[in-house]
Amino acid sequence: MKLLAPIVILIVAAFVLIPQAFYKVDETEHIVLTRFGEIRGIQSSPGLKMKVPFIDVANVLDKRLLRVDVPRAGFPDIQSQFLDIDAYVRYRITDPRSFREVLSNEVTAGDRISNLVVAALREEVGMRDREEIIGGNPIDLADGTQKVEPIVQNGVFAREELTRKVRDVADARAKEQAFGISIVDVRIKRAEFPxxxxxxxxxxxxxxxxxxxxxxxxxxxxxxxxxxxxxxxxxxxxxxxxxxxxxxxxxxxxxxxxxxxxxxxxQDPEFFAFRRSLQAYSKILNDSTTLVLPADADLFKFLLSSQGSK
Structure with missing residues (x-):
């Protein structure tokens, strides 16, 4: 029983001390080792590392591309007409020490990077008209509808040229302020009227x-x-x-x-005369007609026989 108590204490101490004395570095992470807030070392290669228990703190930073959604805001164009623009930024931590010293963590980094991008966007949008910001010219079709024809400048789409310049300006300012990051991409998700x-x-x-x-x-x-x-x-x-x-x-x-x-x-004049007489009879004679003519009238000559009888 006297030996059991020390063994239990050693096991408990091991369970407590080992996680504090060792830490793992993943291939997708930077580890910034700090002691009382002061940076003591940077670990970027994967593996199991040692530190002073309860004194040193392993701060994890992501090596992968990180995304920051820029707050939606109104930006005036060259004609002082406002557009609500919603954008996002993708960046990568390139200098973990500078990142830790200047920005401390990813939340603070998101706010600072958003401010840089908003300022760069405001400058670039203010030098362009609405068509260049949207990236196309509306064209009226024969049926009364419209389609947007993309604007190409020097072989590059206008929207892509805008975001590229915003990225370059924001990245240069981030390096000037020693953020320890590289801004890889800036994209406009939506541009519309307020x-x-x-x-x-x-x-x-x-x-x-x-x-x-x-x-x-x-x-x-x-x-x-x-x-x-x-x-x-x-x-x-x-x-x-x-x-x-x-x-x-x-x-x-x-x-x-x-x-x-x-x-x-x-050919037959007598037949014609006979026909004309018949037509005259049909018009003159009927049941209610009484006509008195001499017997030798021309009207009756075709009614008489060759001996002069009816």
Missing amino acids: DSIVGTVFTRMRSEREIQANALRAQGEEQYLTKTADVDRRVEIIGAQADEKANRLRGEGEGQAISILAEALE
């Missing part, structure tokens, strides 16, 4: 669309009237041609009828 002028913008857009709609309606009405007039003209032409053809055919038919009748008359 909420305070959205209504005005929508009203203007609505007016523009109404103008386009009225223009399209006028064009449609003009095309309708043009086509209607053309159809009416064609109808009149076709009607006139049909009347002309009908009159010509009617005249030809009447001419042919007269010719046939004349030929028939020449």
